[in-house]
Amino acid sequence: MPATHEVTNQVPPVIGRDLSTFPALLEGLRREGAGWAEQEVRDLGLRAGGEQAQTWSRVANDHTPVLRTHDRYGFRVDEVEYDEAYHQLMRVALGAGLGGTAWASDRPGAHVARAAKMMAWSATDFGNLCPVAMVYAVVPALRTNPELSAAYEPLLTTTSYDPDLRPPEAKKALIAGMSMTEKQGGSDLRANTTTASLQTDGRYRLTGHKWFTSAPMSDFFLTLAQAPGGLSCFLVPRVLPDGTRNAISLQRLKDKLGNRSNASAEIEYDGALGLLVGEEGRGVPTIIEMVNVTRLDCSLWAAAGMRTGTAQALHHATHRKAFGDRLIHKPAMANVLADLALESEAATTVALRLAGAVDRAARERRTPDVVAVPDCPGR
Structure with a gap:
């Protein structure tokens, strides 16, 4: 190889490291x-x-x-x-x-x-x-509906992964999704126009278009629709108990900036079967219980991202040389890295304290009432 292609002063990949040693x-x-x-x-x-x-x-x-x-x-x-x-x-x-x-x-x-x-x-x-x-x-x-919780929770609390397309009852594990947003309302969920018609058999049929649905290959979605008693929350399975597909059409996948390995889609309900979760007219409070708990993970991811970025910066500064010495020995660079490390540690501490609050609340409420993520003690 010609000398002009010799690679020097480049940082080795961050591979084989225990990313929990923080x-x-x-x-x-x-x-x-x-x-x-x-x-x-x-x-x-x-x-x-x-x-x-x-x-x-x-x-x-x-x-x-x-x-x-x-x-x-x-x-x-x-x-x-x-x-x-x-x-x-x-x-x-x-x-x-x-x-x-x-x-x-x-x-x-x-x-x-x-x-x-x-x-x-x-x-x-x-x-x-x-x-x-x-x-x-x-x-x-789901715990707002004891019957649905009894049927689905054991398949949500397992350590298995079952991506095959089958009725939920025939699987060893389930994936859940959310289907709330509509193009005319965005975060104004009460402006949703998807309808849920109550049938003579006591079940509901949903019709409408959802602008954004997370993880469209999930086994079921919690979704919002206008029922006779107001905006309500429904569990919509992708496959029905007899093995046929529910009336859900995937219109297109979203072209996203990030999170690209996981699909997000626009979907259409055309008389899709929906099972009521919670009470009619209480759709937002019911689904917000799911949304609230996802906020814990959003906090964890933000803190973890800060940690990963800090680790990458430290790794780079440790190996890269400039102006006669490694970057980590430069006072200005060391100050920046110290600030990053401090903020990363603070974010991690707060995120785990929040997880501790969730844990204590869950142990105090061994009933179907486990709902919102509580404030951290001492806040």
């Missing part, structure tokens, strides 16, 4: 009552930083989901194809208990342990974390 993360884990999970967090952090998981992350982000509306014979199939790398990330995440398993545990600190593992696994591609977060967050909302 004092604020492990200290927060112990402080909030989940020190028993430290080895699990370390094991997952090491896997997240490994070459295999990092390769899956790159491939899943490069090979984005593909919508297949029809098969070769002209029949509608409404399926989204994901790269196998995405499925591998999902298997590890759910297998590590990042789904709904904490809700089924009586062990103190279960939600904190999950939070710490979520932060460790966040060093992979963020696309797999969205459906995983919704599996976790949907459990409190």
Whole structure:
């Protein structure tokens, strides 16, 4: 190779590092009552930083989901194809208990342990974390309907991953999605125009267009529609108990800036079967219970992103040379890195304290009333 192509003064890749070896993360884990999970967090952090998981992350982000509306014979199939790398990330995440398993545990600190593992696994591609977060967050909302909760919760609190298209009752694990936003209303959910018509058999049929639906290959969606008693929340399965498809059409996938390995779609309900969750007219308060819990994961991801960025900056400054010395030895650079580390540790501490508050509230409310994420104590 010609000397002009010799590579020097470049930073080695960040591969093979335990991404949980962060004092604020492990200290927060112990402080909030989940020190028993430290080895699990370390094991997952090491896997997240490994070459295999990092390769899956790159491939899943490069090979984005593909919508297949029809098969070769002209029949509608409404399926989204994901790269196998995405499925591998999902298997590890759910297998590590990042789904709904904490809700089924009586062990103190279960939600904190999950939070710490979520932060460790966040060093992979963020696309797999969205459906995983919704599996976790949907459990409190379903508990407003004891019958639905009894049927679905055991399949949401498992460590399995089952992406096959089958009726929920025939699967070993479920993925949940949310379908709220409409183009004329956006975040003004009460402006939604999707309708839910009550049938003589006591079930509802939904008709309308949803502008944004997360994880369209989920096994069911919590969705909002206008019922006779007002805006209400419904569980809409993708496959009916007899194995036929529910009347849900995928119109297109969203062309997103980020989170690209996970699909988001516009969908159409054309008389789709919906099961009432909560009371008629209480749709927003019911689905907000799911939304509220996803905010915990949003906080965890933000803190984890700050940590990953800080770790990358420290790694770069440690190896890169400029003006006769390594960057980390330059006073101005060291000040910047110190500020980043301080803010990252603060964010991690706050996020785990919030997870601890959720954990304490969940243990105090072993009833179907587990709802909003509470404030941190001492706030």
